[in-house]
Amino acid sequence: MKILVLNGPNLNLLGEREPNIYGGETLKSINDEINAAGREMGYEMAFFQSNSEGGLIDRLHEARLDCAGVILNAGAYTHYSYALRDAISAVKIPVVEVHLSNVNSRDEFRKNSVIAPVCVGSIAGFGKYSYMLGLYALDNKLGGSNE
Ligand code: DQA
Numbered sequence: 414m415k416i417l418v419l420n421g422p423n424l425n426l427l428g429e430r431e432p433n434i435y436g437g438e439t440l441k442s443i444n445d446e447i448n449a450a451g452r453e454m455g456y457e458m459a460f461f462q463s464n465s466e467g468g469l470i471d472r473l474h475e476a477r478l479d480c481a482g483v484i485l486n487a488g489a490y491t492h493y494s495y496a497l498r499d500a501i502s503a504v505k506i507p508v509v510e511v512h513l514s515n516v517n518s519r520d521e522f523r524k525n526s527v528i529a530p531v532c533v534g535s536i537a538g539f540g541k542y543s544y545m546l547g548l549y550a551l552d553n554k555l556g557g558s559n560e
């Protein structure tokens with residue numbers, strides 16, 4: 414079973430982008446850790462980042478063909494992309510919404526997620542561990558039947 418870790422706009426700049434909010438680690442370093450944990454659990458792992466809405470939607474469409482689930486940090490698209498929300502509904506595989514920062518304790522506009530209602534759940538505020546918790550949550554949703 415394959416799990417896709419999908420990252421949206423500006424997350425390629427992790428490590429240099431507002432490290433006080435998002436931490437000092439690069440996306441590659443976070444992905445390496447998630448990859449190791451996912452493989453340990455018996456999953457095949459795939460990783461993709463795009464700064465464009467269309468890039469994320471295209472990758473989600475592909476995922477419906479060969480992935481059992483998705484861990485998604487949609488970045489700012491979280492807050493206003495109905496196109497991404499529709500794509501999540503369309504693909505029918507479980508998608509877990511994750512955020513490094515606690516979006517509920519920041520700007521007002523970050524408190525609203527238009528994708529949350531079509532995701533199986535949301536995790537925010539635990540830095541890179543949000544992805545790890547997303548992996549455990551997805552494993553639970555998938556019944557842990559990855560062997
Ligand atoms: C983010 C939170 C979003 O509000 C923001 O636009 C991001 C990152 C997070 O991981 O905390 O780009 O998704």
